[in-house]
Amino acid sequence: MDGYFGSYAVVAVLIVIGVVIYVGALTINRLLSPIRPSAEKLLTYECGVDPVGEGWAQTQVRYYVFTYLYVVFAVDAVFLFPWATVFADPGFGLTTLVEMFVFLGFIALGILYAWRKGVLSWT
Template sequence: MAQPDNASYYATYTTVLTVILVGVAFAAAAFGANRLLRPTRPTREKLLTYESGVDPVGEGWAQTHVRYYVFAYLYVVFAVDAIYLFPWATVFAAPGFGWVTLVEMFVFLGFIAVGLLYAWRKGVLTWT
């Protein structure tokens, strides 16, 4: 059994390392050029926190109700559902896709329906 040549094995990674270093150097050069070429005229108004055109009042700490995270989670679940459902619907009629893919999609939609039913039973979908 012949021993592999370690020098040629590791030489193949020099290309990857070179590409990474060139990418980091390019990003550093871009950020450096931006810092050198941009105009800087800081004023009191420019240094204020800006959010939706409303001047900041009070302290910056605010608590958010956990319910909003649940809505965001439900949105992500249904966005992923759409990502899988639309491509499947476009290729379903193609040859080779038959009853098996139809059953698989109904199983997938069943899992989504169970999640929606769970959220509905927990009262997450009511806005109060």
């Protein structure tokens, strides 16, 4: 398993092992689990509440705004971790510090804008 194709062989073997473990676990689960359907088990289950009425419900738009804000903060976290690793390298300290403060400034402006528009209130 040396050479160029040896690396691919190792990856292929690991993929095969992963698929065998996955299929084996599902097969063992299917063989060992009891299957006793009943009317109560076949009901739709939604967060511990029995379904009442139709399946249609309107969702308020503000929940999408919270989702977008979460995505913004998640992207911030994704950029903070590589910055923290590069910050310690010699010659990058001041440059990366300034770049991160510019980045955090843009994020702070976005949060300030959202706060001024009333997006961050729960009511």
